[in-house]
Amino acid sequence: xxxxxxxxxxxxxxxxxxxxxxxxxxxxxxxxxxxxxGGAVLPIYDALYKNPIKHVLTRxxxxxxxxxxxxxxxxxxxxxxxxxxxxxxxxxxTGIADAMMDSLPLVIFTGQVAQDVIGTDAFQEADVMxxxxxxxxxxxxxxxxxxxxxxxxxxxxxxxxxxPGPVLIDIPKNISQGKAVAHFEPDIHxxxxxxxxxxxxxxxxxxxxxxxxxDRPVILAGAGVLHAKASYDLTEFAERYQIPVTSTLLGLGxxxxxxxxxxxxxxxxxxxxxxxxxxxTDLLINIGARFDDRLTGNLKHFAPRAKVAHIDVDPAExxxxxxxxxxxxxxxxxxxxxxxxxxxxTDTDNWRRCLNQYRNDFxxxxxxxxxxxxxxxxIEMVHQYTNGNAIVTTDVGQHQMWxxxxxxxxxxxxxxxxGGLGTMGFGFPAAIGAQLAxxxxxxxxxxxxxxxxxxxxxxSVVKELNLPIKxxxxxxxxxGMVRQWQETFxxxxxxxxxxxxxxxxxxxxxxxxxxxxxVINEQEAESVFHETITAKEPVLIDCRIKAGENVYPMIAxxxxxxxxxxxxx
Amino acid sequence: MKRxxxxxxLNRSGVLNRVTGLMTKRQFNIDSITVGRTENDGxxxxxxxxxxxxxxxxxxxxxxxxxxxxxxxxxxxxDQAIVARELALIKVLSSAQTRSEISGIVEPFRASIIDxxxxxxxxxxxxxxxxxxxxxxxxxPYGIKELSRTGxxxxxxxxxxxxxxxxxYSLLK
Ligand SMILES: Cc1ncc(C[n+]2csc(CCOP(=O)(O)OP(=O)(O)O)c2C)c(N)n1
Numbered sequence: 144x145x146x147x148x149x150x151x152x153x154x155x156x157x158x159x160x161x162x163x164x165x166x167x168x169x170x171x172x173x174x175x176x177x178x179x180x181g182g183a184v185l186p187i188y189d190a191l192y193k194n195p196i197k198h199v200l201t202r203x204x205x206x207x208x209x210x211x212x213x214x215x216x217x218x219x220x221x222x223x224x225x226x227x228x229x230x231x232x233x234x235x236x237t238g239i240a241d242a243m244m245d246s247l248p249l250v251i252f253t254g255q256v257a258q259d260v261i262g263t264d265a266f267q268e269a270d271v272m273x274x275x276x277x278x279x280x281x282x283x284x285x286x287x288x289x290x291x292x293x294x295x296x297x298x299x300x301x302x303x304x305x306x307p308g309p310v311l312i313d314i315p316k317n318i319s320q321g322k323a324v325a326h327f328e329p330d331i332h333x334x335x336x337x338x339x340x341x342x343x344x345x346x347x348x349x350x351x352x353x354x355x356x357x358d359r360p361v362i363l364a365g366a367g368v369l370h371a372k373a374s375y376d377l378t379e380f381a382e383r384y385q386i387p388v389t390s391t392l393l394g395l396g397x398x399x400x401x402x403x404x405x406x407x408x409x410x411x412x413x414x415x416x417x418x419x420x421x422x423x424t425d426l427l428i429n430i431g432a433r434f435d436d437r438l439t440g441n442l443k444h445f446a447p448r449a450k451v452a453h454i455d456v457d458p459a460e461x462x463x464x465x466x467x468x469x470x471x472x473x474x475x476x477x478x479x480x481x482x483x484x485x486x487x488x489t490d491t492d493n494w495r496r497c498l499n500q501y502r503n504d505f506x507x508x509x510x511x512x513x514x515x516x517x518x519x520x521x522i523e524m525v526h527q528y529t530n531g532n533a534i535v536t537t538d539v540g541q542h543q544m545w546x547x548x549x550x551x552x553x554x555x556x557x558x559x560x561x562g563g564l565g566t567m568g569f570g571f572p573a574a575i576g577a578q579l580a581x582x583x584x585x586x587x588x589x590x591x592x593x594x595x596x597x598x599x600x601x602x603s604v605v606k607e608l609n610l611p612i613k614x615x616x617x618x619x620x621x622x623g624m625v626r627q628w629q630e631t632f633x634x635x636x637x638x639x640x641x642x643x644x645x646x647x648x649x650x651x652x653x654x655x656x657x658x659x660x661x662v663i664n665e666q667e668a669e670s671v672f673h674e675t676i677t678a679k680e681p682v683l684i685d686c687r688i689k690a691g692e693n694v695y696p697m698i699a700x701x702x703x704x705x706x707x708x709x710x711x712x
Numbered sequence: 713m714k715r716x717x718x719x720x721x722l723n724r725s726g727v728l729n730r731v732t733g734l735m736t737k738r739q740f741n742i743d744s745i746t747v748g749r750t751e752n753d754g755x756x757x758x759x760x761x762x763x764x765x766x767x768x769x770x771x772x773x774x775x776x777x778x779x780x781x782x783x784x785x786x787x788x789x790x791d792q793a794i795v796a797r798e799l800a801l802i803k804v805l806s807s808a809q810t811r812s813e814i815s816g817i818v819e820p821f822r823a824s825i826i827d828x829x830x831x832x833x834x835x836x837x838x839x840x841x842x843x844x845x846x847x848x849x850x851x852x853p854y855g856i857k858e859l860s861r862t863g864x865x866x867x868x869x870x871x872x873x874x875x876x877x878x879x880x881y882s883l884l885k
Pocket of ligand 1 (some may be wrong): 538539540541542543565566567568590591592593594595617619621622623624625
């Protein structure tokens with residue numbers, strides 16, 4: 144096979160479809176593929192035999208796609224995934240839906256049965272187009288192999304521009320196996336896809352006027368700031384006009400957590416001052432957040448006194464959940480650059496004083512004097528021993544919220560979590576993708592004992608590639624978040640949330656050839672983190688945290704930001 | 713309220729599925745859909761009549777449609793000067809005695825009888841929704857055996873000047 148590293152404009156030789164695909168991937172700059180082979184992708188795997196592109200064999204397709212998500216989240220580059228037809232694709236579904244919800248750029252290639260048997264319920268046939276249509280930004284089945292280079296180019300373009308998202312290309316086996324002369328400099332033809340990145344000047348004017356008149360402005364920063372790589376501009380904007388900033392779960396890191404203007408995360412388990420800022424603001428400037436219900440709480444009580452400005456690259460997000468007075472359809476960075484060209488006067492001294500008062504009166508808290516290893520303290524220690532510089536991935540549950548609360552990020556693109564879909568099993572494979580994107584960085588996966596057991600087979604990949612990931616299990620022998628809700632809202636009826644039987648995680652790690660350590664108290668945790676958390680080898684640390692701890696403060700379902708519970712010990 | 717929305721789409725496989733799928737997912741209530749080719753090769757036009765509760769909902773619908781990669785242009789044409797037509801085939805029970813009576817109904821509607829058998833006649837009628845509803849009402853007493861409607865297709869009139877007289881298109885009521 145003749146794979147060339149540059150664009151070949153004059154390809155005249157016949158190639159088979161799989162080689163055309165791989166060449167197209169190289170032309171798009173793909174440097175790594177996460178995948179799993181099978182019958183319908185055998186031709187593609189044959190083309191990968193001589194390693195024209197690095198391929199990581201995960202141990203489950205779900206592992207592959209979450210790894211690709213982790214890779215995409217920290218690198219900003221599209222994650223590339225290959226899976227076989229039928230069960231290969233259905234195993235990807237959770238990850239595709241996750242990437243769709245959290246706007247992660249993925250390009251997914253799935254094998255399909257040969258064209259002449261599509262629709263006959265052939266072996267390992269599944270209606271991939273039908274199954275993935277509602278959970279992809281775009282999907283397409285290749286019908287003519289000459290189109291492959293164009294479809295691949297379009298897929299990368301769609302996945303990475305505008306509001307990013309997953310794109311899937313379904314490739315029937317006869318296409319990857321057949322031969323054709325491909326043209327490798329295809330023109331993109333997408334007349335229905337022209338994301339608008341530049342803000343409307345009048346709306347920018349309106350927003351700056353509103354800001355000049357506002358007494359209590361606040362910025363809500365979402366992941367859109369990260370996708371647009373606009374953290375620097377956001378910081379400059381907030382500083383120049385002294386606007387307090389809060390963030391969504393996924394927006395963490397878009398604004399430096401140690402900045403005096405940063406109020407902390409808002410939402411269901413957000414900081415009191417941040418939620419009260421949203422409640423009392425008279426000008427809410429949403430930049431790249433989609434007003435998810437976990438952020439807004441009950442919409443009836445959301446930002447009742449605010450004029451709402453919303454900057455979003457996806458026009459459909461504006462006005463979807465919250466009535467918006469100043470819509471700005473634009474890339475976050477372009478909008479901020481334009482806003483920075485305006486000249487306004489603001490005076491937020493009183494407002495900031497008021498918020499600082501909230502901050503002092505109602506900081507995040509936990510019972511520091513308690514016996515046992517407290518999860519909040521554990522996260523603080525991870526923060527301390529990684530110097531706050533780690534790439535942190537989490538799974539879903541209580542530990543995720545504690546990580547969001549107690550691991551402050553000074554820099555962008557170091558926080559990897561499943562927000563929109565809330566996918567258990569995400570965090571560990573995502574760490575693999577993040578580590579592969581940045582082999583020199585310190586990657587820590589903070590995982591619950593429940594979620595870890597959903598994708599732990601990827602320990603095998605960690606060993607095989609000797610990835611120096613630290614797997615920190617916050618082990619409370621329970622599906623903690625479910626247990627907390629049952630305690631609070633179902634009168635302590637712990638239905639199927641306490642798990643007395645679990646594997647010996649230390650031995651489990653060892654059986655994969657990975658170092659495993661158990662810690663049961665703060666002293667042990669301290670010395671183990673000190674010794675291992677920045678080590679150049681993988682380590683699994685089974686942390687026996689105090690069971691029964693709850694995440695506070697909290698907005699109960701159906702309540703507003705001003706009705707937080709658990710704001711004080 | 714009812715709204716008429718048109719979408720120009722790339723004629724790619726699955727595009728109808730894509731569009732109806734998103735309507736289902738977001739709980740939009742579709743009254744009718746028509747799809748067909750246009751004057752341009754590879755481009756189809758869809759006309760939807762949808763039932764929405766609010767302005768905000770119709771805005772969401774057009775935005776979500778617009779977001780689809782294969783959708784080129786979306787317009788809510790309800791409040792514009794439009795021509796909108798639907799075709800209905802109506803099979804009515806008829807005996808020798810009632811046949812001429814029915815013909816008397818058909819004529820003023822400029823409908824036509826396209827099939828006659830011993831017990832029934834089939835009428836084809838084209839027009840806006842009001843007109844179709846009206847003829848159905850008049851024929852109902854004779855006994856409607858079968859009714860098949862295409863759903864509405866519509867586009868803008870060549871001239872948009874007389875908007876004030878025309879924007880009261882009956883669907884809005
Ligand atoms: C795939 C999946 N199934 C179920 C849930 C519902 N769920 C949310 S949090 C949670 C408990 C997670 O337990 P664990 O992983 O031990 O983390 P903890 O909450 O104890 O930190 C469950 C079951 C989910 N988010 N994802």
